[in-house]
Amino acid sequence: MAPACAACWLGAAIILFTLWKIAKRCGSPKWNPTSSVVITGASSGIGSELAKLYSKRGARLLLTGRNSERLEAVAAECAKVANALTEIHTCRGDLTEPIDRKELAEQARKYFGAVDMLILNAGISMDNLFSDTAGDMALFRSLMETNFFACVGCAKEFEQLLKAHRGSKIVVVSSMSGLLPVYRRTGYSASKHAVHGFFDSLRLEWSPWDIKVTIACPGFVDTPIRETAVREGRAVELRSPEKHLVSAASCARDIALAVDQNQVHAIFSLRDRLAGWCFLLPGLGSVVRWGIARKFRAQIESDLKGRL
Numbered sequence: 001m002a003p004a005c006a007a008c009w010l011g012a013a014i015i016l017f018t019l020w021k022i023a024k025r026c027g028s029p030k031w032n033p034t035s036s037v038v039i040t041g042a043s044s045g046i047g048s049e050l051a052k053l054y055s056k057r058g059a060r061l062l063l064t065g066r067n068s069e070r071l072e073a074v075a076a077e078c079a080k081v082a083n084a085l086t087e088i089h090t091c092r093g094d095l096t097e098p099i100d101r102k103e104l105a106e107q108a109r110k111y112f113g114a115v116d117m118l119i120l121n122a123g124i125s126m127d128n129l130f131s132d133t134a135g136d137m138a139l140f141r142s143l144m145e146t147n148f149f150a151c152v153g154c155a156k157e158f159e160q161l162l163k164a165h166r167g168s169k170i171v172v173v174s175s176m177s178g179l180l181p182v183y184r185r186t187g188y189s190a191s192k193h194a195v196h197g198f199f200d201s202l203r204l205e206w207s208p209w210d211i212k213v214t215i216a217c218p219g220f221v222d223t224p225i226r227e228t229a230v231r232e233g234r235a236v237e238l239r240s241p242e243k244h245l246v247s248a249a250s251c252a253r254d255i256a257l258a259v260d261q262n263q264v265h266a267i268f269s270l271r272d273r274l275a276g277w278c279f280l281l282p283g284l285g286s287v288v289r290w291g292i293a294r295k296f297r298a299q300i301e302s303d304l305k306g307r308l
């Protein structure tokens with residue numbers, strides 16, 4: 001095939017792909033008002049914005065988090081933007097505790113009977129060099145407990161409520177760290193990788209019940225997660241490599257749209273998509289790794305002072 005002809009085909013394919021994406025974005029969202037939606041980690045950040053968004057849409061909501069004061073404040077904000085169909089319930093709980101996960105599912109059963117959408121958003125981050133962590137692995141265990149086992153435990157408790165009718169959804173708020181390496185976040189990245197392996201496999205197992213699983217992979221979002229990150233050893237200055245973080249509200253809108261479209265893996269910026277796709281490819285993967293190392297260069301250099 002002549003190069004000019006190949007270029008024409010490629011150009012046409014790109015235009016068609018772009019038009020298809022635009023049409024998908026503009027298409028009417030698949031949303032039933034009064035859907036029952038359970039949101040974990042609703043007391044802050046992305047979870048609180050998702051709560052407000054689904055409140056506006058008229059969902060029957062069950063919100064959970066550990067901090068009841070903040071949870072109630074979010075519920076009050078949801079009530080301000082709610083429509084006539086909206087219902088808002090809260091249930092305080094620490095999802096690393098099996099008894100609290102059971103109680104959350106009990107509350108959902110009591111209020112809704114069945115669950116249309118379970119949003120597993122609660123999570124914590126870290127900000128530590130691996131070399132500064134203790135040998136008892138406590139930091140890594142706490143990340144896995146919250147980011148991985150709590151999600152798996154919730155899936156277990158909600159299994160019957162989700163399978164009660166066809167087309168229920170699980171939305172897992174993972175991260176680009178579930179696909180790519182992130183500096184000073186070995187344990188966080190590992191916990192999110194684990195989430196991908198588990199929920200990609202669960203999608204397969206629960207497909208006979210038509211349960212859709214969307215794994216959302218935001219990049220850096222402006223929330224308090226960096227302040228609450230677990231850390232050990234040397235005191236560190238918390239930094240994000242991004243100058244401009246995406247707002248939690250915008251991230252919540254992106255996630256909701258991806259869920260409406262039943263996206264399997266939702267990645268929100270073109271740069272993140274390219275990096276995610278290319279990371280495992282021979283050759284291109286090293287370009288992505290170089291880009292990531294460049295992004296964190298200032299932090300790496302300052303961490304290395306006095307260590308080499």
Ligand SMILES: NC(=O)c1ccc[n+]([C@@H]2O[C@H](COP(=O)([O-])OP(=O)(O)OC[C@H]3O[C@@H](n4cnc5c(N)ncnc54)[C@H](OP(=O)(O)O)[C@@H]3O)[C@@H](O)[C@H]2O)c1
Nearest residue numbers: 041043044045046065066067094095122123175221223225
């Ligand atoms: N911010 C980012 O840059 C970013 C990027 C990609 C992905 N994410 C992911 O997005 C999700 C939400 O994070 P965020 O940025 O919105 O952080 P955030 O503002 O700190 O919110 C975290 C939420 O998780 C809850 N939570 C933490 N541990 C919990 C536990 N043991 N039991 C129950 N709830 C617990 C917190 O509730 P309480 O405070 O009430 O305990 C809070 O509501 C996380 O899974 C995170 O990994 C964040």
